[in-house]
Amino acid sequence: MKFGYSEACLAHDTGKRHPETPDRLRAIRQALTRKHGVEYINPAPATESEVTAVHDAGYVAEFREFCAGGGGNWDPDTVAVEETWDAALQSAGLSCWSAEQALAGDDGRNTPFALGRPPGHHAVGDDAMGFCFFNNAAVAAQSVIDKGEAERVAIFDWDVHHGNGTQDIFYDDENVFYASIHEEGLYPGTGEIQEVGEGDGEGTTLNVPLPAGSGDPEYRTTFDELVAPAVTAFDPDLLLVSAGFDAHRHDPISRMRVSTEGYGMLTAHVREVTDEVxxxxxxxxxxxxxxxTLSDGVAVVHEVFDGMEPVVPEEEADEDVLESVSEVRSSHPLLDSV
Structure with missing residues (x-):
């Protein structure tokens, strides 16, 4: 794979006890040194106009001034220093690079993966939250649409937390489809089945909250029965994966049971869907x-594109998950006729 990476993202210093640290990127780089076929690209940061295409200009100015004044705690979880402004622009730029390279034809072993931080999917249009300042995937999706490089973009979010920011930004937008599989009841408490979009965007949001303890069989079934047919029905020019690895069974802040192999399985299934459409x-x-677990997860995504065939679990999903899948399939505007 081609990995977008910039040392500027390491300068976003959240402090010794914060879980979202620069060591996350260092661990990924270290794990990837043991893999072949890895290429690193350092693209340009996002422009302020690209960011304000999805974020309120007043919020962006306030965040810039906050960092210029030395930063601090934006909220109890979301921390900035002076360098966070540049890191956030760079992280958004890495995501734009991933979208643009994919649309330019990079696929297979050249599939792009943006390794940026701070992360983005909790950042709403006018505020930072949940470790996130700019919504990287949203900036990338809107950027390629605005440039005429894509008409329709799908975002599939497999992070254990619901991407409330991505959903909010595109909730009434018919050109961006957002699908999330996440742990039910976990921060930020959004992402209910009934949240399907509104106005022109009705049907362009798909939420599948799974109970704590869900693992590879539940993710396989949910993706195959809901996300894949919905993406197929939407027929995007580009699919961006908001790839969080905190649903891993050994991640310290979730209760899900996805294995490293399970992330490989999800990657293979995503690739199959994009090939089909x-x-x-x-x-x-x-x-x-x-x-x-983070570094192993990123590494297994790379390995799938390098030829690894992940094992598909033989176990059936839990009955309560099967019931939820049936409920979503019968009620969601993109799925009720599929």
Missing amino acids: DSALGFVLEGGYGLD
Whole structure:
């Protein structure tokens, strides 16, 4: 794979006890040194106009001034220093690079993966939250649409937390489809089945909250039965994966049971869907707070594109998850006729 990476993202210093640390990127780089076929690209940061295409200009100015004044705690979880402004622009720029390279034809072993931080999917249009300042995937999706490089973009979020910011930004937008599989009841408490979009965007949001303890069989079934047919029905030019690895069974801040092999399985299934609909495919890093599980997760995504065939679990999903899948399939505007 081609990995977008910049040392500027290491300068976003959240402090010794914060889970979203520069060591996350260092651990990923270290794990990837043991893999072949890895290429690193250092693209330009996002422009302020690209950021304000999805974020309120007043909020962006306030965040810039906050960092210029030395930063601090934006909220109890979301921390900035002076360098965070440049890191956030760079992280958004890495995501734009992933989208643009995918649309330019990079696929297979050249599939792009943006390794940026701070992460993005909790950042709403006019505020930072949940470790996130700019919504990287949203900036990338809107940027390629505004440039005429894509008409329709899908974002699939497999982070354990619901990407409330991505959903909010595109909730009434018919050109961006957002799908999330996440742990039910976890921060930020959004992402209910009934949240499907509104206005022109009705049907362009798909939420599948799974109970704590869900693992590879539940993710396989949910993706195959809901996300894949919905993406197929939407027929995007580009699919971006908001790739968080905190649903891993050994991640310190979630209760899910996805294995490293399970992330490989999800990657293979995503690739199959994009091949079927002839969509470009790019990845954007979100969460993941166990350094070993995060780095192993990114590495297994790379390995799938390098020829590894992940094992598909034979177990059936739990009955309550099957019932939820049936409920979503029968009620969602994109799925009720599929």
